[in-house]
Amino acid sequence: QVQLVESGGGLVQAGGSLRLSCAASGRTTSNYVMAWFRQGPGKEREIVAAIRGSVISRYYADSVKGRFTISRDNAQNMVYLQMNSLKPEDTAVYYCAFRSGQLIRTGPNEYDFWGQGTQVTVSS
Numbered sequence: 001q002v003q004l005v006e007s008g009g010g011l012v013q014a015g016g017s018l019r020l021s022c023a024a025s026g027r028t029t030s031n032y033v034m035a036w037f038r039q040g041p042g043k044e045r046e047i048v049a050a051i052r053g054s055v056i057s058r059y060y061a062d063s064v065k066g067r068f069t070i071s072r073d074n075a076q077n078m079v080y081l082q083m084n085s086l087k088p089e090d091t092a093v094y095y096c097a098f099r100s101g102q103l104i105r106t107g108p109n110e111y112d113f114w115g116q117g118t119q120v121t122v123s124s
Contacts, residue, residue, distance in 0.1 A: 002026040002113040004096045009118030012086055016122070020081040022096030022115060033099050034072060034079040035059075037108055038092035038120075047106045048094070049081060059104045064090075086122045093117040 008020040022034065035050035049070035050059040058070055069082040079096060095118075097111035105111070 002098050004098060004113055004115035006094065006096045006115040006118040009094060009120045011121045011123065014086060014088055014122055014124050016086050017082070017084045018086065018120060020083070020094055020096075020118060020120075022079045022081075024077040024079070024096075024098060031100065031102060033101065033104050035097045035099075035104075035111065036070065036079075036081045037095045037097055037111075038090075039095070039117075040089075040092040043092075045095070045108045047108070050104045050106070051079065052102050052104055055102070057104065059106070083120070086120075088122045088124045090120060091122050092120060094120050 003025045005023045012018055033050055033052045036048040037045050038048050039045040048061055048064055051070045051072050053074055067085045072079045096115040098113040099111045
């Protein structure tokens with residue numbers, strides 16, 4: 001079992017920044033992928049960014065490239081999402097997710113464990 005706890009969400013004006021954090025505990029090693037998904041009102045859950053551990057590789061959705069940065073601290077079992085130049089369309093509940101192995105997958109069904117989510121609201 002892996003437990004994930006997100007923090008860092010909130011209300012921000014368009015153009016502002018937020019940093020989300022996700023703490024992982026339980027059966028974790030460096031051989032896993034961590035990702036951030038989001039789900040806006042009336043929308044399906046979609047991947048935002050992902051990062052794998054042992055050999056760093058990152059994935060970003062086209063909608064956030066150049067604005068968001070995913071990073072991880074293997075020693076602390078933490079993953080972060082730095083979100084800059086936020087837009088109202090970034091408003092969503094953001095979830096941290098975990099999957100074993102080294103393959104970055106983009107579908108939510110590919111991830112085994114999830115955090116409870118943190119709300120990000122961007123006002124115009």
